Amino acid sequence: MGSPLPIEVRGLLRTFGDLTAVDGIDLIVEAGEVFGFLGPNGAGKSTTVRMLTTLLQPTAGIAKVAGYDVVADANKVRQSIGVALQDAAIDPLMTGTELLHLQAVLHGIKRRSVADRSAEMLERVGLTDAGDRRVGTYSGGMRRRLDLALSLIHRPTVLFLDEPTTGLDPTSRQAVWEEVRALNNDGTTVFLTTQYLEEADELAGRVAIIDGGKIVRDGTPGQLKRAVGAPTLRVDVDAAQVEIARAALTAFGDERPAKVNRVAIGLEDGAPVMTEVLRSLDAAGVVVHHLELDEPSLDDVFAEATGRRLEGASDAVADSPAR
Amino acid sequence: MTAIASGPVLGGLLRRSVLRLRRMPSVLVPALVMPLFFLVSYSGSFDGLTNVEGYGTDNIVNWMVAWSLMMAASFSGSGASGVIGTDIDTGFLDRLLMAPSDRWVVLAGPLLYSMVRAAISTTLVLIAAALLGADFPGGVLGLLSTYVGCAGMALAIGCLGSWVMLVMRDVQAQALVQLMIFGGTFLSIGQVPVDFMTGWLKVVARYNPVTFVLRLIRQGFLGPVAWDTTWPGLVALAGMTVLFGGLALRTLYRYES
Amino acid sequence: MTAVAAPDVGARDPAGPALAFRQTLSLSRRAVISTLRKPAAFVPGLFFPLLMAAVYSSQFDRVTATPGFPEVDSFLQFILPATILQGVAFGSTIGGVEMAQDIESGFFDRLTSAPVARPAIFLSRVAGSAAFAAVEALILIGVLTAFGARVSAGFGGVAAIVVISVFLAVALGGFGLAIAIRSGNAEVVQGIFPAIFALLFVSTAFFPPSLMKGWFRVIAEANPVSTVIDAMRHLVIVGWSTAEFGKAIAVLVAISAVSLSLAYSQYRHRVKA
Numbered sequence: 122m123g124s125p126l127p128i129e130v131r132g133l134l135r136t137f138g139d140l141t142a143v144d145g146i147d148l149i150v151e152a153g154e155v156f157g158f159l160g161p162n163g164a165g166k167s168t169t170v171r172m173l174t175t176l177l178q179p180t181a182g183i184a185k186v187a188g189y190d191v192v193a194d195a196n197k198v199r200q201s202i203g204v205a206l207q208d209a210a211i212d213p214l215m216t217g218t219e220l221l222h223l224q225a226v227l228h229g230i231k232r233r234s235v236a237d238r239s240a241e242m243l244e245r246v247g248l249t250d251a252g253d254r255r256v257g258t259y260s261g262g263m264r265r266r267l268d269l270a271l272s273l274i275h276r277p278t279v280l281f282l283d284e285p286t287t288g289l290d291p292t293s294r295q296a297v298w299e300e301v302r303a304l305n306n307d308g309t310t311v312f313l314t315t316q317y318l319e320e321a322d323e324l325a326g327r328v329a330i331i332d333g334g335k336i337v338r339d340g341t342p343g344q345l346k347r348a349v350g351a352p353t354l355r356v357d358v359d360a361a362q363v364e365i366a367r368a369a370l371t372a373f374g375d376e377r378p379a380k381v382n383r384v385a386i387g388l389e390d391g392a393p394v395m396t397e398v399l400r401s402l403d404a405a406g407v408v409v410h411h412l413e414l415d416e417p418s419l420d421d422v423f424a425e426a427t428g429r430r431l432e433g434a435s436d437a438v439a440d441s442p443a444r
Numbered sequence: 445m446t447a448i449a450s451g452p453v454l455g456g457l458l459r460r461s462v463l464r465l466r467r468m469p470s471v472l473v474p475a476l477v478m479p480l481f482f483l484v485s486y487s488g489s490f491d492g493l494t495n496v497e498g499y500g501t502d503n504i505v506n507w508m509v510a511w512s513l514m515m516a517a518s519f520s521g522s523g524a525s526g527v528i529g530t531d532i533d534t535g536f537l538d539r540l541l542m543a544p545s546d547r548w549v550v551l552a553g554p555l556l557y558s559m560v561r562a563a564i565s566t567t568l569v570l571i572a573a574a575l576l577g578a579d580f581p582g583g584v585l586g587l588l589s590t591y592v593g594c595a596g597m598a599l600a601i602g603c604l605g606s607w608v609m610l611v612m613r614d615v616q617a618q619a620l621v622q623l624m625i626f627g628g629t630f631l632s633i634g635q636v637p638v639d640f641m642t643g644w645l646k647v648v649a650r651y652n653p654v655t656f657v658l659r660l661i662r663q664g665f666l667g668p669v670a671w672d673t674t675w676p677g678l679v680a681l682a683g684m685t686v687l688f689g690g691l692a693l694r695t696l697y698r699y700e701s
Numbered sequence: 702m703t704a705v706a707a708p709d710v711g712a713r714d715p716a717g718p719a720l721a722f723r724q725t726l727s728l729s730r731r732a733v734i735s736t737l738r739k740p741a742a743f744v745p746g747l748f749f750p751l752l753m754a755a756v757y758s759s760q761f762d763r764v765t766a767t768p769g770f771p772e773v774d775s776f777l778q779f780i781l782p783a784t785i786l787q788g789v790a791f792g793s794t795i796g797g798v799e800m801a802q803d804i805e806s807g808f809f810d811r812l813t814s815a816p817v818a819r820p821a822i823f824l825s826r827v828a829g830s831a832a833f834a835a836v837e838a839l840i841l842i843g844v845l846t847a848f849g850a851r852v853s854a855g856f857g858g859v860a861a862i863v864v865i866s867v868f869l870a871v872a873l874g875g876f877g878l879a880i881a882i883r884s885g886n887a888e889v890v891q892g893i894f895p896a897i898f899a900l901l902f903v904s905t906a907f908f909p910p911s912l913m914k915g916w917f918r919v920i921a922e923a924n925p926v927s928t929v930i931d932a933m934r935h936l937v938i939v940g941w942s943t944a945e946f947g948k949a950i951a952v953l954v955a956i957s958a959v960s961l962s963l964a965y966s967q968y969r970h971r972v973k974a
């Protein structure tokens with residue numbers, strides 16, 4: 122039927138003086154997807170979102186959202202998108218209802234439907250009781266939810282969420298996730314940036330990893346994990362034995378980044394060779410404190426792509442007691 | 445009781461403050477701009493006041509300069525609270541309080557510093573007044589009472605400001621100190637003699653300690669120095685210093701509780 | 702079925718002047734609401750001029766009897782225009798400060814990522830400041846009248862003073878907006894406060910020019926603020942004068958033209974980014 126792609130980006134580039142924040146990226150997001158945009162601090166996520174939401178002009182390249190060019194047809198783009206930016210910027214002196222009314226007018230919603238629409242949105246994010254309170258009295262989670270309601274009031278087809286759960290407690294994070302899933306089920310395309318691999322894994326059908334302004338990987342989480350290949354073997358040893366262990370282990374596969382006093386490798390032949398690995402460690406006199414074999418995670422994809430681990434992400438499940 | 449002598453510590457603290465001044469003389473500017481601006485604009489604008497019977501001088505600069513000096517001295521005083529406020533903010537005060545020296549030293553350093561600043565700003569305002577054509581019949585004694593009045597005012601305001609800082613524990617409280625300075629100098633004989641005033645202001649200005657200090661600072665510009673205009677100013681300064689200094693010390697000695 | 706299509710088009714008003722007007726109105730309302738809900742930001746700006754009026758009228762009443770002083774009921778009546786001018790001038794920075802805060806907090810981004818007519822966001826700030834200035838002027842006139850200051854030109858005079866206040870707030874506020882939009886930093890905007898202060902003090906606001914020192918009088922009378930003050934003072938102590946009123950408005954319109962075009966060009970630059 123030739124319906125336009127929700128997001129189509131070619132060679133998008135943005136510089137700030139000497140700094141290239143976004144370095145010529147290409148992206149396609151299909152209708153009905155939840156697209157995860159993953160990257161560490163300063164990778165260029167927000168800069169990309171700001172360009173796609175018409176807040177920032179690209180230095181070069183083309184970006185189309187809902188079929189409209191973000192520069193030439195900015196106003197058309199604005200009509201089609203909902204935006205919740207990184208820091209939920211809400212005037213603390215206004216009440217939730219007042220802000221929703223204002224937002225409705227800004228989107229040109231007809232006078233007679235403004236009140237109904239606002240009430241519906243408050244209901245949707247569970248803020249009906251707090252609607253007449255000033256936003257200054259809201260908790261962080263409530264602000265986020267109001268932020269979401271504000272970005273949804275005109276029923277956008279494409280929703281941009283810039284780090285929607287950063288700084289939220291696990292319960293509030295779950296609530297936001299639920300809402301994103303519900304929206305996606307209703308047919309809304311979601312472009313979501315995050316620093317949490319877990320979040321991308323949980324929500325996104327497809328992810329792109331951005332680092333230093335460049336997209337270094339992109340595909341479904343499954344594809345990306347498979348591409349990393351071999352499962353990761355991690356072995357914890359005494360500091361004094363790290364070198365010996367490394368010598369013994371790298372015979373079985375390439376080394377991967379790991380924290381101190383730990384050696385990690387991509388175990389080429391998988392679980393069947395574990396007996397051999399243990400024998401060779403034993404022969405070298407290595408005392409093993411802890412050992413695990415892990416199927417690749419998005420984290421591994423990230424590490425493999427960038428050579429670094431994400432801040433806040435652990436290099437093994439065993440290292441992260443329940444958050 | 446004292447583990448180490450206070451003298452060297454005091455010297456060190458004073459040196460630290462003065463070093464700040466030497467490295468960043470620009471801190472003097474905002475505290476001088478306002479007094480100088482008021483000296484010029486009030487002298488220019490309110491010249492007609494001298495036409496009124498009983499104003500006390502026929503040269504408006506002679507009257508307004510005292511107010512300007514007073515304001516400059518007060519801002520120098522609030523420099524002391526600025527030092528203490530910053531020390532509270534950066535945690536340096538905690539370090540000082542943990543040191544095995546007498547606590548009053550912590551206050552005395554910045555206070556001495558504010559008096560040094562007052563001496564500098566007084567000299568600069570006096571030069572400006574001379575350029576504007578002020579008279580000075582008071583001679584050496586007059587000059588002495590001007591400097592003593594200004595240094596004393598810096599000390600008193602320094603005590604007040606330090607007390608406010610120690611209570612509020614926030615550099616932002618500096619705004620409150622400025623407000624107090626402004627209120628105190630505004631509701632006094634800064635612009636006109638008490639006899640000119642009517643209503644509540646007359647009462648407030650008559651008993652405002654700042655009024656007595658202003659007379660002390662101003663006397664050299666109006667005529668020869670007289671004991672009648674000297675001792676009330678000295679008493680007012682001593683009173684304010686003892687009161688605010690005592691409160692500041694009390695707060696300092698109970699800082700941890 | 703296309704997944705990406707403009708949703709519920711029927712529920713929206715088409716873009717156009719009518720919608721732009723509605724949006725400007727809503728945004729202006731919000732500007733006034735958030736100003737009024739933050740009394741700590743504007744109460745000092747009202748209190749301080751009133752305190753000054755009280756102190757000066759207590760100190761300077763005797764001067765009104767000396768030769769060369771204009772015919773007035775009291776010094777309070779003489780200083781009424783200065784009080785209003787001061788209050789409105791102090792208040793005129795609030796619009797800029799709030800704009801800067803919006804930019805700092807990202808609320809500005811929320812507004813500009815919506816399909817709002819671009820001028821609406823800017824104009825609503827100006828309109829909000831204008832409305833606020835009218836409120837301030839009425840409060841100040843109300844208080845001073847209660848203490849016995851009389852506006853000789855009557856209700857027409859009061860209305861004219863309010864109109865002048867509105868234009869003043871726009872003229873001065875424009876500079877605050879320009880700095881706010883350029884810097885996006887509320888503290889920088891507050892930095893123009895001393896300039897406004899100086900502008901008022903070196904004018905004929907607080908004393909008749911005939912009683913000033915010669916050199917000061919020359920500077921004060923060259924200050925455009927003095928034209929505005931003289932017009933207001935004529936309305937207060939003499940009576941209605943279309944010519945004086947017209948002169949004040951003309952000066953303020955000229956200043957507004959400069960300050961607003963400065964601010965608007967900064968605004969255009971920022972929303973393009």
Ligand SMILES: Nc1ncnc2c1ncn2[C@@H]1O[C@H](COP(=O)(O)OP(=O)(O)OP(=O)(O)O)[C@@H](O)[C@H]1O
Pocket residue numbers: 137140141142160161162163164165166167168169207316
């Ligand atoms: N307005 C600006 N002026 C100058 N540099 C900027 C500006 N905005 C972003 N940058 C720089 O561009 C780079 C990318 O920033 P961006 O905000 O897009 O990162 P991010 O991926 O969103 O990071 P975070 O996870 O911290 O939000 C950073 O180095 C940042 O300092």
Ligand SMILES: [Mg+2]
Pocket residue numbers: 166167168207283284
């Ligand atoms: Mg970001």
